[in-house]
Amino acid sequence: xxxxxxxxxxxxxxxxxxELIVGRPQGSxxxxxxxxxxxxxxxxxxxxxxSAEDFxxxxxxVDSRFDxxxxxxxxxxxxxxxxxxxPRLESFVELGGYMITxxxxxxxxxxxxxxxNKALTAVRLAEALESTLGKPVIPVFWVASDDHDWAExxxxxxxxxxxxxxxxxxxSPDPDVHPPIHRIPLGPTAEDRAKEFLQxxxxxxxxxxxxxxxRRAFTxxxxxxxxxxxxxxxxxxxxxxxxxxxxxxxxxxxSAETLLEELDRCEEFETVxxxxxxxxxxxxxxxxxxxxxxxxNLFLEGPAGRERIYRQDGGFRxxxxxxxxxxxxVRARQAEDPVVxxxxxxxxxxxxxxxxxTLSYVGGPGEMAYFAQLSDYFRAxxxxxxxxxxxxxxxxxxxxxxxxxxxxxxxxxxLNRPFHEVAGDIVREEVxxxxxxxxxxxxxxxxxxxxxxxxxxxxxxxxxxxxVQHVHSQAFAAIDDLEKKILHALKRExxxxxxxxxxxxxxxxxxxxxxxxxxxxxxxxxxxxxAVLDSLYExxxxxxx
Numbered sequence: 001x002x003x004x005x006x007x008x009x010x011x012x013x014x015x016x017x018x019e020l021i022v023g024r025p026q027g028s029x030x031x032x033x034x035x036x037x038x039x040x041x042x043x044x045x046x047x048x049x050x051s052a053e054d055f056x057x058x059x060x061x062v063d064s065r066f067d068x069x070x071x072x073x074x075x076x077x078x079x080x081x082x083x084x085x086x087p088r089l090e091s092f093v094e095l096g097g098y099m100i101t102x103x104x105x106x107x108x109x110x111x112x113x114x115x116x117n118k119a120l121t122a123v124r125l126a127e128a129l130e131s132t133l134g135k136p137v138i139p140v141f142w143v144a145s146d147d148h149d150w151a152e153x154x155x156x157x158x159x160x161x162x163x164x165x166x167x168x169x170x171x172s173p174d175p176d177v178h179p180p181i182h183r184i185p186l187g188p189t190a191e192d193r194a195k196e197f198l199q200x201x202x203x204x205x206x207x208x209x210x211x212x213x214x215r216r217a218f219t220x221x222x223x224x225x226x227x228x229x230x231x232x233x234x235x236x237x238x239x240x241x242x243x244x245x246x247x248x249x250x251x252x253x254x255s256a257e258t259l260l261e262e263l264d265r266c267e268e269f270e271t272v273x274x275x276x277x278x279x280x281x282x283x284x285x286x287x288x289x290x291x292x293x294x295x296x297n298l299f300l301e302g303p304a305g306r307e308r309i310y311r312q313d314g315g316f317r318x319x320x321x322x323x324x325x326x327x328x329x330v331r332a333r334q335a336e337d338p339v340v341x342x343x344x345x346x347x348x349x350x351x352x353x354x355x356x357x358t359l360s361y362v363g364g365p366g367e368m369a370y371f372a373q374l375s376d377y378f379r380a381x382x383x384x385x386x387x388x389x390x391x392x393x394x395x396x397x398x399x400x401x402x403x404x405x406x407x408x409x410x411x412x413x414x415l416n417r418p419f420h421e422v423a424g425d426i427v428r429e430e431v432x433x434x435x436x437x438x439x440x441x442x443x444x445x446x447x448x449x450x451x452x453x454x455x456x457x458x459x460x461x462x463x464x465x466x467x468v469q470h471v472h473s474q475a476f477a478a479i480d481d482l483e484k485k486i487l488h489a490l491k492r493e494x495x496x497x498x499x500x501x502x503x504x505x506x507x508x509x510x511x512x513x514x515x516x517x518x519x520x521x522x523x524x525x526x527x528x529x530x531a532v533l534d535s536l537y538e539x540x541x542x543x544x545x
Contacts, residue, residue, distance in 0.1 A: 027365025
């Protein structure tokens with residue numbers, strides 16, 4: 001992946017306070033081939049994310065489905081965040097505009113940095129396409145608040161001012177029931193977790209406004225999705241991105257018909273999806289989302305929370321509680337409360353493209369992998385899959401981290417492996433030349449002497465060859481042990497420096513994972529201010545053709 005080192009400037013820090021190494025995250029083989037433009041992925045990604053002509057063709061397909069009234073309905077489903085340009089939506093309707101979508105399920109205190117990367121990639125792609133197409137293109141962030149995986153959403157991770165990785169989480173009120181996230185208030189421990197989270201942050205000239213934002217967003221009475229909305233709308237509104245919510249009234253109203261169609265045609269759609277998976281596997285690719293026998297791409301809120309619907313004996317059942325239902329039962333439940341029926345991960349992009357005139361979805365490697373399964377599924381629903389645009393990825397390298405790397409003559413990627421291997425290589429470089437030379441000489445002398453001895457004893461007794469070889473093995477084992485002791489001595493001598501390197505690794509690859517997938521962005525915002533967002537925006541450059 002091509003990368004560039006890019007500075008973050010802020011009012012009270014030097015321009016080189018932090019580097020942003022920008023690239024695109026790699027993923028599974030089908031994702032890597034899509035990024036590389038390999039012809040083998042064309043059956044699964046019919047259009048290219050680098051082609052202006054493909055975007056123009058996709059715009060024509062959207063126009064065939066969206067008239068003025070449909071675009072007005074799309075606007076009804078949007079949330080205008082603070083700082084956004086609301087009149088842009090009027091131009092969008094008047095001039096027949098389009099949308100770029102991205103999204104994420106809510107996460108405590110905003111989750112990891114890559115959420116911001118996705119949003120700002122969508123902003124930059126929308127700007128580039130607006131210039132190319134000559135019509136308004138609106139970036140939209142879809143907050144998946146009907147997700148029910150509390151264990152995935154209820155925490156955030158921070159490498160704090162102590163250079164240690166910390167996790168802050170809020171327990172589920174009932175671990176045996178899994179309602180949608182938007183149903184669950186954060187509860188009485190929310191303020192305590194927020195206080196602990198903020199204590200791990202740098203206290204700077206910038207931190208006050210962000211501390212206040214966290215305290216205001218994540219209260220005991222707020223839900224996780226409400227807190228997430230508050231934070232991201234405040235951070236991103238000035239970049240012109242709009243928001244929507246999967247459980248919002250307009251989204252539910254405008255998706256109701258498609259959800260029920262999924263119920264009616266579920267066996268047909270399962271066949272289509274299974275055929276796509278077979279094609280992926282035949283092409284040498286794996287699949288991201290397994291197609292389960294009898295699984296309907298819908299969830300219904302039942303006794304155990306948000307439960308997957310399965311076909312059974314001409315009717316349906318809920319997977320966890322084993323509740324038996326007819327199609328009429330599902331329809332009645334939806335009519336009573338539209339929020340109770342929701343799409344799974346494969347149907348969600350279809351719903352999105354039904355509601356919004358979506359040209360492109362901005363996703364990470366995991367999302368791109370499951371979109372590879374969806375082209376024929378979209379066609380079965382009577383529309384074309386949006387062009388999947390890979391989000392930008394960022395490795396933030398603070399000055400203190402860069403200094404440590406320079407001290408050891410290392411690049412960032414050198415730390416993307418177990419630390420004992422990194423330390424071992426470093427210490428081996430520290431072994432004095434005369435010691436290395438002596439060890440090589442000693443091994444050579446023993447090897448030569450053993451060879452000569454084997455030849456000398458051969459006439460006496462050929463079976464002594466094994467005994468001599470055993471002496472050889474023992475001698476070399478003793479030398480290896482000696483070398484380990486030399487390395488341990490050098491490690492003790494370089495303990496402080498290696499400790500600094502280990503802390504640098506924690507910042508760059510916490511738990512062996514790229515920092516953008518772990519580190520909460522408020523660490524950088526409180527340390528460097530809103531200029532971090534401006535720098536991300538500036539460096540996410542979109543070039544078509």
